[in-house]
Amino acid sequence: MEISSKENARFFSNNTILPVDRSSFKSESSASKEKQSCCGGIKIFLGALSFVYFAKALSGSYLKSTITQIERRFDIPSSLVGIIDGSFEIGNLLIIILVSYFGAKLHRPRIIGAGCLVMSAGTFLIAMPQFFMGQYRYERLPSTMNSTVSIPLCLQDKRQTPLSALEKSQAKINAGCEKEAGSSMWIYVLLGNLLRGIGETPIQPLGIAYIDDYAVEENAALYIGCVQTVAIIGPIFGFLLGSLCAKLYVDIGFVDLDSVAISPKDVQWVGAWWLGYLIAGVISVLAGIPFWFLPKHLPKSESRKDSSTSSEQSKFIIEENKDQHKSYQQQAKIAEMAKFFPSLKNLFGNPVYILYLCASIIQFNSLIGMVTYKPKYIEQQYGQTSSKTNFVIGLINIPAVAFGIFSGGLIMKKFRISVSGAAKLSLGSSFFGYLLLLSLFAMGCENSEVAGLTVSYHGAEQTTDYEQALFSECNSGCSCSKNDWDPICGENGVTYVSACLAGCQASNGSGKNTVYFNCSCVGTFESSQSSSAVVGPCQKGNECPKMFLYFLVISVITSYTLSVGGTPGYILLLRCIKPHLKSFALGIYTLAIRVLAGIPAPVYFGVAIDTTCLKWGSKRCGGRGACRLYDSSALRYVYLGLTLVLGTVSIFFSVAVLWVLRKRSSPRDETLSANGERGACGTKSRKDNFVNSDLLIQSTYWPEKETRL
Numbered sequence: 001m002e003i004s005s006k007e008n009a010r011f012f013s014n015n016t017i018l019p020v021d022r023s024s025f026k027s028e029s030s031a032s033k034e035k036q037s038c039c040g041g042i043k044i045f046l047g048a049l050s051f052v053y054f055a056k057a058l059s060g061s062y063l064k065s066t067i068t069q070i071e072r073r074f075d076i077p078s079s080l081v082g083i084i085d086g087s088f089e090i091g092n093l094l095i096i097i098l099v100s101y102f103g104a105k106l107h108r109p110r111i112i113g114a115g116c117l118v119m120s121a122g123t124f125l126i127a128m129p130q131f132f133m134g135q136y137r138y139e140r141l142p143s144t145m146n147s148t149v150s151i152p153l154c155l156q157d158k159r160q161t162p163l164s165a166l167e168k169s170q171a172k173i174n175a176g177c178e179k180e181a182g183s184s185m186w187i188y189v190l191l192g193n194l195l196r197g198i199g200e201t202p203i204q205p206l207g208i209a210y211i212d213d214y215a216v217e218e219n220a221a222l223y224i225g226c227v228q229t230v231a232i233i234g235p236i237f238g239f240l241l242g243s244l245c246a247k248l249y250v251d252i253g254f255v256d257l258d259s260v261a262i263s264p265k266d267v268q269w270v271g272a273w274w275l276g277y278l279i280a281g282v283i284s285v286l287a288g289i290p291f292w293f294l295p296k297h298l299p300k301s302e303s304r305k306d307s308s309t310s311s312e313q314s315k316f317i318i319e320e321n322k323d324q325h326k327s328y329q330q331q332a333k334i335a336e337m338a339k340f341f342p343s344l345k346n347l348f349g350n351p352v353y354i355l356y357l358c359a360s361i362i363q364f365n366s367l368i369g370m371v372t373y374k375p376k377y378i379e380q381q382y383g384q385t386s387s388k389t390n391f392v393i394g395l396i397n398i399p400a401v402a403f404g405i406f407s408g409g410l411i412m413k414k415f416r417i418s419v420s421g422a423a424k425l426s427l428g429s430s431f432f433g434y435l436l437l438l439s440l441f442a443m444g445c446e447n448s449e450v451a452g453l454t455v456s457y458h459g460a461e462q463t464t465d466y467e468q469a470l471f472s473e474c475n476s477g478c479s480c481s482k483n484d485w486d487p488i489c490g491e492n493g494v495t496y497v498s499a500c501l502a503g504c505q506a507s508n509g510s511g512k513n514t515v516y517f518n519c520s521c522v523g524t525f526e527s528s529q530s531s532s533a534v535v536g537p538c539q540k541g542n543e544c545p546k547m548f549l550y551f552l553v554i555s556v557i558t559s560y561t562l563s564v565g566g567t568p569g570y571i572l573l574l575r576c577i578k579p580h581l582k583s584f585a586l587g588i589y590t591l592a593i594r595v596l597a598g599i600p601a602p603v604y605f606g607v608a609i610d611t612t613c614l615k616w617g618s619k620r621c622g623g624r625g626a627c628r629l630y631d632s633s634a635l636r637y638v639y640l641g642l643t644l645v646l647g648t649v650s651i652f653f654s655v656a657v658l659w660v661l662r663k664r665s666s667p668r669d670e671t672l673s674a675n676g677e678r679g680a681c682g683t684k685s686r687k688d689n690f691v692n693s694d695l696l697i698q699s700t701y702w703p704e705k706e707t708r709l
Contacts, residue, residue, distance in 0.1 A: 041298045042215050045109070046223050048290040049207045050230040052116060055287040056200050057234025058241070059123050059280035060088070061398075063193065065242025065390040068376050069273035073136065073250065074129075074186040075617060075625035078373070082606030084190045085372055089598035091122075091197025093591070099202045100587075108206045109294035115202040116288025122195025123281035129185035130274035136250045138261075138268040153499045153507060153516065154478035199284075214298040232402040239394025241279065246271035246386035261511040264385045266536055267628050268485070268617075271386060347585055351660050352576040357592060359653035360569070363430065364597035366646035367562070369605035370639075376609070377639050380630045382445055382548040383540040392552060400556045404563025412568055419575045420661050422568035427654040429565030434647040436558040437640065443551045444636040445544040448537065450487075450495045450629060451502070453614050457521050474521035475503045483618040485628045489538040490522035491531075497615070502533060512536075572657075608638050 063085065071081050103111050211223050249260055250270040262269050348354060378389045408425070411417065417425060447454040452470035470482050480500035487495050488502060496502035496519075503520030516533040577585045610627065612634035617625035 045294055050227050052203055052287045053227050053231040054234040055283045057231045058238040061235035061238030062242050062276045062280055065239050066273040068379060068386055069270050070189060071626050072270045075619050076186055078606035078609045079603060082602035084193055085602040086599040087190045087194040088197040089594045091194040092201050093594055095198055095201050100205050103202050103206045107296045108210050109291040111202045112206055113288040113291030115199045116284050119196050119199030120281045120284035122192045122199055123277050123284055125192030125195060126189050127274040127277035129188050133185055135255060136270055153504045214300060235398045236394050239390045241276045243387045243390035245273060245276045246390060248272035259511060264387060343581060343584055347581055352657055355653050355657045356573055357589060359650045361592055361596045362646050363650035364593050365601045366643050368597055368601040370643045372602045373605055373609060380635055381632055382544055396556050397559050400559040401563045404560040405566050408564045408567035419572060422572045423658045423661055426565040426569040427658055429561055430651050430654060433558050433562035434644060436554055437644055439554055440640055443547050445540050445547055445632055447632045448495055448540055470497060470501060475501050478503060485617050487537040488516060488533040489536055490533040492522055493538050495537040608642055612638055
């Protein structure tokens with residue numbers, strides 16, 4: 001009995017149902033639900049932010065693709081276009097400090113959504129002048145624009161002029177003068193781009209900070225890398241959109257396209273530049289919608305809760321000490337503000353940081369100027385259309401940049417490159433990139449043969465004053481204006497500024513199909529067998545297409561080579577400053593790049609390019625318009641030369657950075673580093689210098705990276 005009772009007791013003890021701790025079960029269930037909601041919320045935010053990055057990169061690159069279109073549409077010089085391009089950076093700088101400081105304390109997703117609306121409003125504002133300026137008027141003689149008006153082209157005798165026809169033509173011009181004041185509506189383009197800059201401001205600082213706050217710690221770098229990678233896709237679509245719109249005539253839908261007397265190959269051609277801005281504006285509106293429905297805060301993961309300062313403080317601060325803690329926080333803020341100037345002094349006392357900052361400012365001046373006017377250079381140097389130029393840049397150059405950035409991070413990871421190695425890699429990529437750029441000087445096209453501008457009317461190379469040389473014996477009896485630009489191509493392969501200056505007596509047909517006959521200047525040209533001509537300028541020499549192909553190959557390799565140094569340079573910047581000064585140093589770096597490179601570079605590059613103009617257009621009511629013809633050789637030397645000089649100066653600063661790093665790599669610095677006193681880029685162990693692979697492989701952020709070609 002005793003044994004059986006023990007067995008029964010053992011049986012019941014083994015099979016007794018233990019009480020369930022329902023509170024722990026609930027906490028585990030709520031924790032799992034919280035984790036799911038956290039992951040779901042952050043992924044929704046990640047998708048929305050990626051779309052916004054795509055939208056802002058698309059509209060920014062589309063602006064670059066329409067530089068020449070805007071210049072022609074508003075009849076403004078390149079220097080003014082440079083100011084329009086730089087207005088984006090000005091708008092960004094106006095509120096960057098306010099957004100960065102106050103934005104973190106407010107509803108960050110909604111601020112980003114509001115920024116998208118402002119960005120879209122600016123994009124729409126850029127397109128608005130098209131609907132208020134009236135139809136685009138290019139320079140064409142009345143006889144080619146309207147076949148019902150018959151006016152002799154070369155007026156040998158002014159008494160032969162049908163006065164009624166000329167009076168009607170002049171009256172139309174005078175009547176159009178009031179509307180011509182609309183050409184000052186380029187100001188709206190500038191204001192729209194300024195507004196774009198203001199709207200774009202909160203996206204990067206608040207969006208990245210939101211991901212970093214609520215993403216699981218090991219996933220944060222991956223998420224940020226995904227956002228930056230998507231940002232590279234935006235410029236590809238931006239330039240392809242620019243290519244598509246450049247094929248369409250500016251007034252498509254408002255005029256009969258059969259009556260248009262110019263083609264996309266003509267320097268007066270303006271594509272439907274405004275259409276792309278409407279599309280980009282709609283995309284920006286759609287990108288901002290999800291942010292209005294996202295919460296101000298997301299539930300943090302358990303690892304973030306344990307490591308967050310606020311939760312740690314809440315564990316130890318009891319209710320009666322809250323007031324004391326608040327006063328302590330206020331004192332801490334005052335102490336932090338008092339540290340501003342010592343921190344600034346510490347930062348600018350770091351020679352590596354200062355030298356790298358100078359190198360970056362000068363290099364970005366070089367790159368921003370080169371990228372801004374690259375479409376114009378290709379069009380003018382190689383005689384390509386705006387559509388083809390944008391297509392080539394979007395489909396070839398930008399992927400090369402993206403691959404270069406990725407390769408730089410991959411090299412850093414695979415070979416475990418130290419800080420000194422990162423400086424060498426950055427220097428090497430710049431050196432070989434600009435060395436390749438040097439070869440482009442030999443890959444240019446000769447000037448087009450334009451009578452009176454690049455060659456004389458007898459075929460010799462032009463050496464006299466351009467404006468006086470437009471007149472010759474063959475057109476001395478014609479009443480021609482030197483301000484007109486209505487190019488025709490003679491059968492001798494020479495372009496003439498206008499049919500009048502070519503001495504043409506008659507024409508047949510209308511619009512693009514107009515043919516001119518009895519052109520006295522065409523007949524006097526060397527080895528000329530005919531005196532007829534057709535509408536439009538002549539094509540460049542036979543060697544030009546081959547040179548353009550060589551240019552593309554070298555340009556792609558150069559873009560890749562320069563981009564390889566982007567990630568190592570950024571890592572060098574992060575590793576050469578004290579940890580508590582990183583955010584401050586990056587803020588100063590970004591501010592300096594925007595103020596000293598993003599704003600001035602397009603302006604002075606534009607001024608330099610304007611000096612190479614051979615023939616300026618004229619506005620209908622007087623005054624100088626946009627440039628119609630550039631000196632190809634001078635343009636090549638100015639554009640590439642300015643880029644190369646700035647790049648060379650930046651290389652000297654990069655060499656100085658490397659020299660300072662080597663100088664600091666002494667046993668004494670190693671001892672200091674071992675004792676925990678980390679100096680400005682003091683040498684560390686190989687393991688410490690190796691950068692986390694998750695951070696490196698992703699596309700590291702650097703100002704306006706998505707448009708660097």
